[in-house]
Amino acid sequence: MNKSDTERIAAVLEKMEYQKTSNENEADLILVNMCSVRQSAVDRVYGLSKKIKKLKTKNNKLKTILTGCISNLDLKKFQNFFDYILSIKALSKWPEFLKKEKFYYYPNPRDEKFSKEFEGCYFKVKPKYSKNFSVFIPISTGCNNFCSFCIVPFVRGPLICRCHEEILDEVKSAIENGAKEIWLLGQNVNRYRSNSKFKIQNSKIIDFAELLRRVNQIEGNFWIRFTSPHPKDFSDELIETMAKCQKIAPYLNLPIQSGDDEILRRMNRPYNVSYYKNLIKKIRAAFKKYRKAPKQNKFATGQGLEKEVAISTDVIVGFPGETKKQFLNTIKLFKGIKFDMAYIARYSPRPGTAALRLKDDISLKEKERRYKILTEILKKTALEKNKKFIGKEVEALPEEEKNGFLIGKSRHYKTVKIDLKPKAYNLKPNFIGNFIKVKIIDALPWGLKGILIEK
Secondary structure, three states, X not given: OHHHHHHHHHHHHXXXXXXXXXXXXXXXXXXXXXXXXXXXXXXXXXXXXXXXXXXXXXXXXXXXXXXXXXXXXXXXXXXXOOOEEEOHHHHHHHHHHOOOOOEEEOOOOOOHHHHHXXXXXXXXXXXXXXXXXEEEEEOEEOOOOOOOOOOHHHHHOOXXXXXXXXXXXXXXXXXXXXXXXXXXXXXXXXXXXXXXXXXXXXXXXOEHHHHHHHHHXXXXXXXXXXXXXXXXXXXXXXXXXXXXXXXXXXXXXXXXXXXXXXXXXXXXXXXXXXXXXXXXXXXXXXXXXXXXXXXXXOOOOOOOOOOOOEEEEEEEEOOOOXXXXXXXXXXXXXXXXXXOEEEEEEOOOOOOOHHHHOOOXXXXXXXXXXXXXXXXXXXXXXXXXXXXXXXXXXXXEEXXXXXXXXXXXXXXXXXXXXXXXXXXXXXXXXXXXOOEEEEEEEEEOOEEEEEEOOO
16 A cells, blocks of 8 residues: 555655665755654654754755644654655645645544545546556545554544546556456455446445456456455455456455454454454365366466465564464464464554553563464465475466576465576566466475476
8 A cells, every 4th residue: 555655645745756776865855754654664764853954954845744644742853854745645735735834734634514525536646657567556545443553543534435437547547557366455445335427227235246347347358456454344245256256366465463453452453363264265176166167267277376376464573462372372373274374473552542551461572472383384384385386387466587587476376486497588588577377396384496398
């Protein structure tokens, strides 16, 4: 979402005749798009203050902007470092704001009047995509879940869904301009409900499953991915839609956050471990059912292990009061589910959240120990999953070329390193941003190695 917002900001600044520079010393304007999910991200912005001060002594015309997700605690402090602090939701007004010498406009994102005035406003800005072949398309913004550890509802505001016509138009435009991968984004994507102002006769509400079906029907050869869903909103209809729509890549990130029911309750996650495990079981079964016969279901050749959905998760270690026994339940969950990947966070207190009232009683050393334990389990399960691809032909989307290798992602969101050296290419095609067929020859915990299959 942060990258997607930056692409829309870039479009606004370019209309104001700014040009992007990779050299900070040449910049007249420096923009920081901030994330507040973890304290480490906030600390990095504070760390920039010395650099900004130094750059301003070299260039007294330099202006600085801070935007993104900013807590009330940090807002006043950052006014000492930045000339402008602006809400992303008010992006359409930025040209007006930037005419002022200094300006701070960051109302409470959950303020009803502010939300109503700028509802979906920045969605209408046509983005300047950083990669035309892999495109981020927001379908909603904000969140109403209020997980006790999470600051997002406070800094991002309430859930606001974009109308499906706008989303489909942006997808179509991206595909026409060469997009091969579409990422549908939201803090809680599967809570999506179209806010279309047009009434559709004899039609049900367009929810996330229906939106996926409509994106899947758009002509073109492309993958569909999405993030981030919530387990509580994962319906059977959504599971079946994912498995049946051939453009939806066989990859899902489904945050669990903890493998212990009591910790989940304290996190305000309204599901238990048994529910989550059953959900994973149903998702895997659906892919096996609907993707077992690629030719019958029109899945292209070269899409090895299409019936095996790759599943990653998010988990927090060292949540306040997490006992060793409760952490053992997370270990048990990791060993049982066998994730392809996991994004493991060490708990850090966030201002304004309910968990801040709880004593942060797990030491940094213990958090690190728990992080390492889960990482070692993940290494084994990820390698076990990746080894299944050895000898298989897969489709990959290269993102860069480095030292005689192409590096990109497979449909299962596995990093693939493709060796170009065994083949001689006199007329070298443009691999970057185009689908290629690859034979997997080796597997590592965090990725695959392959060779190009020449047609």
